[in-house]
Amino acid sequence: MLFAQNEYPNLDDESDGIINGYGSWGANNVIRENTLDLPDFDGNITFYHPDIIATQLPTIFFISGWGRDVNTYDKFFRFIASQGYPLVHIYNNNPGNIATSYTNAKGMIEEAAELHYSNWINTSKIGLMGHSFGAGATVWIGKELFDEAKNNWGTEGRFIFMTAPWFSLMITPEELQNYPENVKLLIEINNDDLSSNADYTWNTDERAIRAVYQLINIPNDEKDLARVYSSPETYQYNGATYTYDANHYISYSQATSEGVYQPYDALDVFAINRLSNALIEYTFNGDTNAKNVALGNGSAEQKDMGFLTDLAITDTPIVTRAETEYAYKCTTGWNDFEDSAQVWYLQDYCEDNNNDGMVDVLPVPEFDQNSFEVYPIPTSSLLTIRLQDETESIHQIIITDNIGKKIQYIRNPTSNTIDVSKLTTGVYFIKIMTEKKVSIRRFIVE
Numbered sequence: 001m002l003f004a005q006n007e008y009p010n011l012d013d014e015s016d017g018i019i020n021g022y023g024s025w026g027a028n029n030v031i032r033e034n035t036l037d038l039p040d041f042d043g044n045i046t047f048y049h050p051d052i053i054a055t056q057l058p059t060i061f062f063i064s065g066w067g068r069d070v071n072t073y074d075k076f077f078r079f080i081a082s083q084g085y086p087l088v089h090i091y092n093n094n095p096g097n098i099a100t101s102y103t104n105a106k107g108m109i110e111e112a113a114e115l116h117y118s119n120w121i122n123t124s125k126i127g128l129m130g131h132s133f134g135a136g137a138t139v140w141i142g143k144e145l146f147d148e149a150k151n152n153w154g155t156e157g158r159f160i161f162m163t164a165p166w167f168s169l170m171i172t173p174e175e176l177q178n179y180p181e182n183v184k185l186l187i188e189i190n191n192d193d194l195s196s197n198a199d200y201t202w203n204t205d206e207r208a209i210r211a212v213y214q215l216i217n218i219p220n221d222e223k224d225l226a227r228v229y230s231s232p233e234t235y236q237y238n239g240a241t242y243t244y245d246a247n248h249y250i251s252y253s254q255a256t257s258e259g260v261y262q263p264y265d266a267l268d269v270f271a272i273n274r275l276s277n278a279l280i281e282y283t284f285n286g287d288t289n290a291k292n293v294a295l296g297n298g299s300a301e302q303k304d305m306g307f308l309t310d311l312a313i314t315d316t317p318i319v320t321r322a323e324t325e326y327a328y329k330c331t332t333g334w335n336d337f338e339d340s341a342q343v344w345y346l347q348d349y350c351e352d353n354n355n356d357g358m359v360d361v362l363p364v365p366e367f368d369q370n371s372f373e374v375y376p377i378p379t380s381s382l383l384t385i386r387l388q389d390e391t392e393s394i395h396q397i398i399i400t401d402n403i404g405k406k407i408q409y410i411r412n413p414t415s416n417t418i419d420v421s422k423l424t425t426g427v428y429f430i431k432i433m434t435e436k437k438v439s440i441r442r443f444i445v446e
Helices: 070-082 098-116 133-146 173-177 206-215 266-285 288-294
Strands: 030-032 036-038 043-050 057-063 087-092 121-131 157-163 184-190 223-228 231-237 240-244 312-314 372-375 382-387 394-401 406-411 417-419 426-434 437-445
Touching: 030 070, 036 098, 043 070, 043 098, 057 070, 057 098, 057 133, 057 266, 070 087, 070 266, 087 098, 098 121, 098 133, 121 133, 121 266, 133 157, 157 266, 173 206, 184 206, 184 266, 206 223, 223 266, 266 288, 372 437, 382 394, 382 426
Parallel strands: 057 087, 057 121, 121 157, 157 184, 184 223
Antiparallel strands: 030 043, 036 043, 043 087, 223 312, 231 240, 372 382, 382 417, 394 406, 394 426, 426 437
């Protein structure tokens, strides 16, 4: 199927999109090949490429969200191919088992490159993209494909672009800390992702994103985390009024009976197409102007969203929502992820939302230095805590030594008395967190 235009096709808000520069429609006609079923992997692949004679080119692999077929992303894929880059869409028919889904996606990528489209795909320059479930999967898949002892793909250029990512499973902190540092990483969080509909509370979990972003072995100047905001401007489409809604499905514009997709509008163009285009050009061609757009560490060019609300860029991701808003709680519900390979190894990070390396209660309590007392000081055996507000209860206690090393951690203690008799003589700090307040006190063990 042939498709080409030198400007954005049928933007549903009737805006101009981007006429020139990163994010503008490419010069190539686009071919979408027939979808291939891959029975060995219980999935299928669809190949998009520029309408030119087959030649090996830097290639993008896109792993779809849970149950989202190729038509969900068709316009975005055509945009990428219009820039002159082949793209392979990876779809799992049944992604219910995490380990199977991840390994299937990796297997389909390898089969596409080695068997079906080898005359197009240059494995020395590879990009991984994904949405939702597929975005989370890119971390493990990248570890496998980029590992020099395994596939060793992307030696001349490699990137990961994650939009509205779900959990990244089957990956340990140690593996993240040994990730190839020449990977470029861009993560986009849609600020209004979480829905009041309980079925969609799992869409994007900032706790998991934060853990991956902080631990992965990629320098800060080669990674960024962008937060996409909704804009209040309205437009008419198919008889309905829309705003530019930064929900879970921006840039993915297929209309379905579920009613979860936005139209294809300027938010898609500026937030997804512009930054992905720039990331590709920087990674594969060394374009420094493109880096300033894709990984600009908050540059004006990176944040600029035209007439829409600017992006927020950070290297220090925070958690903005209370734990009650997530389907999987830090205190309960982790059993879903604690089955062999499906475990989320990073769950210890899920409540450390003030970036101090310690586990906190969500939301972050108000700091109040006088919210509790401890006695006796000094002590050699027991330390007693007395809360200023006796109606409050203690959620967490953390004891550190005088250089900040965590010595003891207690969640939801059943007593206000702590046995410190096993601590060596010296100065320590105790951090107490209730639902409303947090405070730190110094004490001495003699």
